[in-house]
Amino acid sequence: MSAGGRSVKKKEAKKEAARVGATLIEMAVATAPTDLDLAKAQASLARKVMLKFNVRYDWSLRRFFCHGCKGLIFPGINARVRLGPGKMLLVTCAECSYVNRKKLSKSRLNIQR
Numbered sequence: 001m002s003a004g005g006r007s008v009k010k011k012e013a014k015k016e017a018a019r020v021g022a023t024l025i026e027m028a029v030a031t032a033p034t035d036l037d038l039a040k041a042q043a044s045l046a047r048k049v050m051l052k053f054n055v056r057y058d059w060s061l062r063r064f065f066c067h068g069c070k071g072l073i074f075p076g077i078n079a080r081v082r083l084g085p086g087k088m089l090l091v092t093c094a095e096c097s098y099v100n101r102k103k104l105s106k107s108r109l110n111i112q113r
């Protein structure tokens with residue numbers, strides 16, 4: 001048995017962490033074209049926050065992380081985006097050459113809504 005009240009605080013902390021993490025990813029994405037090293041640092045910080053507070057984001061934010069090296073991947077800078085067979089989006093990481101695959105369903109083709 002644990003003392004009550006802590007779970008509420010933890011929930012608040014997670015909410016805050018989710019906001020900070022999302023902001024960090026957005027900052028990293030905005031910084032990437034001008035300063036990739038800084039953007040990578042921001043992205044790794046965001047990842048630390050995500051891991052610590054067990055925060056998950058949907059694909060719109062997760063797609064900026066490489067599944068292979070867990071680093072920031074930015075299309076056109078250190079990642080190559082290609083369409084594969086069967087409506088498959090292939091994002092190749094230039095850092096570790098891991099190919100991140102994403103199956104596109106008809107409803108998810110509108111990436112930017």
Ligand SMILES: [Zn+2]
Pocket residue numbers: 066067068069070071093094095096097098
């Ligand atoms: Zn990678």
